[in-house]
Amino acid sequence: MAKKISILIVDDEASVRDSLYNWFIEDGYLVKCAQDAKEALTILESESFDIILADIKMPGMDGLEMLKRIKALKQDAIVIMMTAFATVDTAVQALKDGAFDYITKPFDPDDLSHLIRNAGKQIMLAEENEVLKNKVVLLENVEDIIGQSEAIRSVLQQVESVAQSNASVIITGESGTGKELVARAIHSNSPRKFFPMVSVHCGALSESLLESELFGHEKGAFTGAVYNRKGRFEMADNGTIFLDEIATISTKMQVELLRVLETKKFVRVGGHKEISSDFRVICATNRDLKTMVEEGLFREDLYYRLNVVNIDVPPLRERLEDIPLLVDYFIRKYCTSMNRPLMSVEPAALKKLEEFPFPGNIRELENMIERAIVVGNGKKITVKDLPLGKTIASPGFESLSDLEKNHITQILAKYNWNISSSAKALQVDRVTLYNKIKKYDLKQPK
Amino acid sequence: MKTEAITLISFGYFEKGLLSQIEKDVSAEFSVAVYTRNGHLDLTEFYDPGRNQYDANRLLKKIGELSTTGASKTLGLFNVDLFIPILTYIYGQAFLNGCCGIASVFRLKNERYGLKRNDKVFVDRFRKEVIHELGHMFGLIHCTNPVCVMRSSTYVEDIDQKSHHFCPNCRAGLQYGTE
Numbered sequence: 368m369a370k371k372i373s374i375l376i377v378d379d380e381a382s383v384r385d386s387l388y389n390w391f392i393e394d395g396y397l398v399k400c401a402q403d404a405k406e407a408l409t410i411l412e413s414e415s416f417d418i419i420l421a422d423i424k425m426p427g428m429d430g431l432e433m434l435k436r437i438k439a440l441k442q443d444a445i446v447i448m449m450t451a452f453a454t455v456d457t458a459v460q461a462l463k464d465g466a467f468d469y470i471t472k473p474f475d476p477d478d479l480s481h482l483i484r485n486a487g488k489q490i491m492l493a494e495e496n497e498v499l500k501n502k503v504v505l506l507e508n509v510e511d512i513i514g515q516s517e518a519i520r521s522v523l524q525q526v527e528s529v530a531q532s533n534a535s536v537i538i539t540g541e542s543g544t545g546k547e548l549v550a551r552a553i554h555s556n557s558p559r560k561f562f563p564m565v566s567v568h569c570g571a572l573s574e575s576l577l578e579s580e581l582f583g584h585e586k587g588a589f590t591g592a593v594y595n596r597k598g599r600f601e602m603a604d605n606g607t608i609f610l611d612e613i614a615t616i617s618t619k620m621q622v623e624l625l626r627v628l629e630t631k632k633f634v635r636v637g638g639h640k641e642i643s644s645d646f647r648v649i650c651a652t653n654r655d656l657k658t659m660v661e662e663g664l665f666r667e668d669l670y671y672r673l674n675v676v677n678i679d680v681p682p683l684r685e686r687l688e689d690i691p692l693l694v695d696y697f698i699r700k701y702c703t704s705m706n707r708p709l710m711s712v713e714p715a716a717l718k719k720l721e722e723f724p725f726p727g728n729i730r731e732l733e734n735m736i737e738r739a740i741v742v743g744n745g746k747k748i749t750v751k752d753l754p755l756g757k758t759i760a761s762p763g764f765e766s767l768s769d770l771e772k773n774h775i776t777q778i779l780a781k782y783n784w785n786i787s788s789s790a791k792a793l794q795v796d797r798v799t800l801y802n803k804i805k806k807y808d809l810k811q812p813k
Numbered sequence: 814m815k816t817e818a819i820t821l822i823s824f825g826y827f828e829k830g831l832l833s834q835i836e837k838d839v840s841a842e843f844s845v846a847v848y849t850r851n852g853h854l855d856l857t858e859f860y861d862p863g864r865n866q867y868d869a870n871r872l873l874k875k876i877g878e879l880s881t882t883g884a885s886k887t888l889g890l891f892n893v894d895l896f897i898p899i900l901t902y903i904y905g906q907a908f909l910n911g912c913c914g915i916a917s918v919f920r921l922k923n924e925r926y927g928l929k930r931n932d933k934v935f936v937d938r939f940r941k942e943v944i945h946e947l948g949h950m951f952g953l954i955h956c957t958n959p960v961c962v963m964r965s966s967t968y969v970e971d972i973d974q975k976s977h978h979f980c981p982n983c984r985a986g987l988q989y990g991t992e
Contacts, residue, residue, distance in 0.1 A: 382870055386897035392909050394965065395954040449899075473864075473901050477967040 372487050373397040375414075377407040377421035377433065378449075383472070387420065390479070404433035411437065416444075418467075418486050423450040423457055431460060438465045443493060445486045449474075511548050513696045514689035518681040522549060525678045530556035535628070535673050537613070538651040540680030543730030546651040547611060549680055554607040559647055562606030565599045569620075570612030577620055579636050582627075588637020600633055603646040613673065614654035614665065625669045648673065683725040683732060690721050693729060697736040698748070710740060712748045719750050772807040775800070784811045817845045817989050819947060822852035822879065823890045827918070831936065832890070838940045838977065839947065842962075845989070852879065856893060866896040869906055869915060876913040886950045888943060891917040904942050904966070907949040910988060914946040921969060938969060941977045948979065952988035956980060 374396050376387045384400040391398045399416070401407035403425050411419075419437060423430035430448055437444050448461040451472040458469045467489070468482055512523065529536055530553050538546040547566065554564040572580055579589075583598030599608055610616075616624065627633045628648060632641050650673050659665035683690070694712055702709050712720075725731050739752035775793065782788040790800040803809075819839060823832055832849050840847040854875065859867045876889040888907070895903050895917045904921070907914025921938040923931050941962055948963050956963035961980035966972045979987070 380898065382898045386870060386899050389906060389908070390897075390900070393949055393954055473896065473899055475967075476900050476903065479900065480965065480967060 371395065371397050372418065372483075372490065373399070373416045374418045374420060374483075375407060375410065375416040376400045377402075377404060377419065377425070377430070379403055379422065379425045383422070391483075394480075394483075396483075404428035404430065404436075407433060408436060411440065415441070417490050418483065419444060419446045421446060421448055423448050423461065431457070431464060434461065434464050434466055445489060447482060447486065512545060512552060513693050514686055515692060516681075516686040516689045518686045519689060522678060522680055523552075525676070526552045526556065529553060529676050529678070531558065532676075533647055534675040535647070536649045536676045536678060537656065537674045538649065538678050538680060539656075540651075540653065541682045541726075541728055542653050543728030544680040544682055545729055546653075546680055547609065549678060550607075550609045550649045550651060553649060554609075554647075557607070557647065559606050562604070563602060564607040564609055565603040566609040566611060567599050568611045570615040574617045574620060577616065578623065581624075582633050582635055583638075583642075584636035585638040588635070592637065595635075598633070598635060600627060600644045600646060601642055604644040605646075607647045607649055610648065610650045612652060613650040614652040614656060614659060618666070621666045621669050625666060625672060628669075628672050683728045687721055690732070691717060693732055694720060694736060697733050698740065701737050701740045705740065707740065707745060710743065710746060710748055713750065716748050716750045716753055719753060719755055723755055768807075771803070772809070775803055775807065776809060779804075779809065779811075817843075817885045817951075819843065819845055819847045819885075820880075820887045821847065821849045821890055821943070822876070822887060823849070824852045824854050824856065825892045827890065827892065831939070834936060835890075835940055835943055839943060842944050842978065843947065843951070843987075852889065856891075861896070864896055865894070866902065867891070867893045869895040869897050869903055872915050873906060873908070873913060876915055877908075877911075880912055885912060886947060887913045888947060888950070889913070889915040890943070891915060892919055893917060894919045904972075905946045907946040909949050909954065910952040911950055914950050916942045916946050921972070926969070934973065937977065938972045941966075941972050941975060944977055944979075948983065948987070953979075953983050953986055956983050958982070 374391050376384050376391075376398065378384050378387070378400075379402055381402070384402070388398050388400055399410065399414070401410055404421075405427060407419070407421065421430045421433060425433075430450070434446050434448065437446055442465075445467045446465070447468050447470060448458075448466045449470045449472055450457065461469050467486055470478065470482060512519065514520075526549060536550075536553060538549050540546050550566075551564060554560060567577070567580060569577060575589075579592075579596070579598070581598050581600055583596050583601055584592050586592060586595050610624075623633075631645060632643050634641055656665055656670055656674070660667045660670045683693075694717065698710055698712070701707075720732070720735075727734075735753055735755075736748070738754065739748045743749070743752040775789075778789045778792050782792065786797055786800055790797045793800065795803075821832065821836060821839070836847045836849045856867060859871050859875075861868055872889065872891070872895070876887055879889075880887040895905070895915070897903055897906065902920060905914065905916030916939075918935070918939050919925075921942065922935050923929060944962050945966070953963050955965040958964060958980040959974065960976045960978075961983055962975055962977050963979065963983045964971070964975045966975065
């Protein structure tokens with residue numbers, strides 16, 4: 368339900384106050400009256416009103432003086448001046464001093480209704496402006512998360528709702544979907560935004576290196592530790608630590624991590640002094656942690672400690688409507704960085720992109736666009752500029768031979784190791800299939 | 814059981830049959846007893862020569878004084894041009910959830926605007942104004958529903974646009990006294 372507009376009427380004539388009071392009450396406004404400027408200013412010290420309707424000619428302090436004082440108290444106050452003795456000079460002066468409008472008594476009922484409606488619109492716009500400003504502030508640093516689809520808007524809504532809290536977040540999603548961008552958006556919109564967000568790529572570090580990286584080390588703790596080094600938890604004090612590929616950490620590290628998360632205290636490698644750090648933890652993984660817990664590969668207590676909030680970032684194939692926006696964004700990004708004029712995309716090429724499965728998600732699309740800009744004609748990206756025949760990233764398989772081995776294994780399993788049927792399905796002759804089985808050392812399960 | 818009763822007091826000349834018609838319409842709309850009687854007032858004391866109009870605030874107060882015991886809502890009906898200090902004219906006014914109100918036919922006639930006399934339109938406007946002011950007296954504020962009788966009307970054309978009935982919301986909001 369819309370908020371009721373409140374009006375303060377300031378006039379020394381009781382009949383005017385009563386008339387206006389009755390008129391506005393019948394229109395459903397909240398109304399209060401003051402018989403002079405002094406009383407009005409006293410009321411305004413403790414109450415605020417959306418609109419102040421004041422007479423200019425009043426005994427004691429006149430309306431124009433009162434207007435100045437109200438404006439000094441509240442710059443955006445809406446004050447409408449009224450008078451029975453209209454002169455151009457007073458009207459101009461009132462408007463110069465910040466009056467919203469000026470009306471001559473007696474006024475046409477329609478003029479009064481219009482005036483109040485206009486002031487109401489102004490109030491509504493100011494309130495909307497405030498709400499939008501807050502939204503802009505709240506959603507800062509999310510400009511890299513491109514998309515208008517329902518799926519991505521839902522992610523942004525979750526970012527908005529979780530940002531202000533201190534809860535641990537696990538961001539799940541396939542490789543290349545932008546999990547780190549989501550983590551950064553959460554951090555940038557949280558009360559911790561003025562402190563660092565420290566990222567650790569857990570999958571890229573061995574157990575001992577990760578330990579040293581997270582907790583830091585003292586000089587001489589191990590060979591090569593020639594000076595004291597702060598760990599990432601320490602660096603993230605008052606900020607956020609982002610642990611990417613959390614599923615890859617060892618069982619030992621899982622125990623250590625759980626302890627740190629529970630106590631927010633740790634000791635540097637080779638050190639004795641306990642260090643405290645106030646950090647928020649955000650993790651990301653492309654694995655199904657719940658299944659890993661069930662299989663005993665990930666500690667259940669750590670899982671529940673981390674998984675207070677789960678944000679699942681959708682793969683690109685589930686937000687196809689965002690592809691044109693993403694393509695446009697990457698074209699701008701790379702054309703600008705390469706100092707080239709902005710290129711466009713041929714409709715046929717865009718259609719092909721929209722039909723492509725993108726197993727490597729946005730990262731793959733980005734690489735594809737960057738490549739197309741490099742190899743293209745500098746004006747338009749065409750179908751031939753896009754390597755759509757082959758996927759750049761294929762999760763789980765590093766090489767072509769890995770892919771071939773896996774596929775042959777699947778087909779053999781499907782046809783119960785019947786060589787003839789499998790060769791037919793693979794569209795190769797039996798000899799070729801035997802050679803491949805030999806090459807990859809494939810063995811029929813017993 | 815509703816304890817309200819409405820009294821319509823006419824001041825000045827009203828054409829034969831008009832008041833009985835209004836009484837019938839008001840009774841149908843509010844489902845309470847409606848009584849009509851003639852009143853006598855020296856209107857010159859309410860006349861403002863500077864504006865050539867009649868002071869509606871003072872008339873409203875006077876109606877309050879004339880309210881008869883037992884009639885919880887009294888509406889004075891006039892055929893003079895009404896004003897309040899801040900507005901150039903009004904069709905009527907009433908105390909919100911109060912016991913008295915006033916309405917005038919002065920600006921409801923087509924002839925005043927150089928148009929051909931139309932009694933049907935005139936009666937229709939008058940019944941809407943009377944029901945509108947009584948609506949305020951039964952606690953209703955202006956309504957945004959375009960056809961609700963409680964919609965605010967600045968010009969006669971606005972009055973013509975609405976019906977003489979309450980919208981469901983306003984009807985539900987009528988504050989009757991009960992026992």
